[in-house]
Amino acid sequence: MFELEKAIVEWRQQMLAAGIKTPVPLDELESHLREEIQRQMKSGLDDQAGFNLAAQNIGGADALREEFGKVGDSMSARQRKFNIIFCRVVAVPLGLCGVTLLFRSFGNSPGLSFHERLSVSGAFVSVALILLSWQFSYRCFPALSKRTRIIVAFLCSVLSALCVVLWVDLVLLSANTVGQFAAAVVGMMIPLALAASIIFGLEEAAYRMGVRTKFLHK
Amino acid sequence: MYVVVMLAKELVAASTEPLILSLLSRGESYGYALIQEVKRLSGDRIEWTDGMLYPVLHRMEREGWITSRWGKSETGRKRKYYSIKEDGKKTLKAQREQWGGVSGVFKQLWKEQYV
Numbered sequence: 001m002f003e004l005e006k007a008i009v010e011w012r013q014q015m016l017a018a019g020i021k022t023p024v025p026l027d028e029l030e031s032h033l034r035e036e037i038q039r040q041m042k043s044g045l046d047d048q049a050g051f052n053l054a055a056q057n058i059g060g061a062d063a064l065r066e067e068f069g070k071v072g073d074s075m076s077a078r079q080r081k082f083n084i085i086f087c088r089v090v091a092v093p094l095g096l097c098g099v100t101l102l103f104r105s106f107g108n109s110p111g112l113s114f115h116e117r118l119s120v121s122g123a124f125v126s127v128a129l130i131l132l133s134w135q136f137s138y139r140c141f142p143a144l145s146k147r148t149r150i151i152v153a154f155l156c157s158v159l160s161a162l163c164v165v166l167w168v169d170l171v172l173l174s175a176n177t178v179g180q181f182a183a184a185v186v187g188m189m190i191p192l193a194l195a196a197s198i199i200f201g202l203e204e205a206a207y208r209m210g211v212r213t214k215f216l217h218k
Numbered sequence: 219m220y221v222v223v224m225l226a227k228e229l230v231a232a233s234t235e236p237l238i239l240s241l242l243s244r245g246e247s248y249g250y251a252l253i254q255e256v257k258r259l260s261g262d263r264i265e266w267t268d269g270m271l272y273p274v275l276h277r278m279e280r281e282g283w284i285t286s287r288w289g290k291s292e293t294g295r296k297r298k299y300y301s302i303k304e305d306g307k308k309t310l311k312a313q314r315e316q317w318g319g320v321s322g323v324f325k326q327l328w329k330e331q332y333v
């Protein structure tokens with residue numbers, strides 16, 4: 001003898017076993033299942049046939065889990081907006097600093113030689129350009145899974161930190177003049193900006209790819 | 219016998235978000251009702267795999283286009299209701315312009331060809 005409530009409990013267990021989370025979205029799916037069963041029964045089916053058809057219509061657990069998995073996979077639109085604004089807010093003043101310094105070097109510039117000013121200015125502008133570059137270079141990046149992106153982000157952070165340490169040791173501490181020191185300090189930001197640009201670029205590539213989740217129909 | 223011409227998969231996929239936004243702009247609703255309404259309005263030409271609507275709804279909520287709350291159905295069971303937010307209205311407006319643009323081009327072309 002078919003028992004509807006028992007069948008629904010079993011259906012829930014199957015969904016849970018496949019990795020559909022509770023209470024959201026499983027409760028929502030169950031609510032849908034119950035309404036569909038009701039509708040099928042109203043149209044003349046018995047509870048067993050109604051349940052089978054409703055469960056079939058709602059889709060398989062694996063396919064559902066895959067689609068739900070994509071929801072949290074790429075960053076939200078808000079996070080993306082933040083990334084863009086953050087990079088612009090940081091890059092624009094740095095770029096302006098670089099350009100201003102270059103022009104001021106032609107005037108009265110005690111302390112720094114022309115070459116030193118050029119180095120500092122170049123470092124400022126490079127950092128600014130690197131920070132802005134991911135908004136265009138994401139096209140060359142692959143759309144990776146969230147897990148892979150986290151690993152890449154971690155490696156980038158470690159590598160850039162390592163670069164900074166080496167930079168301090170090899171360049172900063174051996175700076176003889178104020179100008180060399182200034183260029184070394186600004187230059188230190190380049191590996192950090194590179195790491196940020198790669199991380200943001202990968203996020204953007206994944207976001208662009210995931211904007212349209214594949215929406216299957218029968 | 220009357221044969222329903224189903225919409226191509228790609229077209230269904232592309233129209234899902236504007237459809238949901240359009241339906242929610244008429245008022246609060248829930249997953250099951252949205253599916254039934256789309257079936258009715260499309261004359262059964264658009265048929266979603268029921269469960270697949272929910273990941274889309276959740277993603278749209280994450281994007282900040284729609285919001286949800288748990289309520290009760292007529293029978294007292296819990297049910298999740300969705301409603302449109304300001305960002306959703308803006309997105310819908312932009313999508314309407316895009317779909318209007320495409321539809322306008324077809325209208326002109328097919329009028330010229332007397333199809």
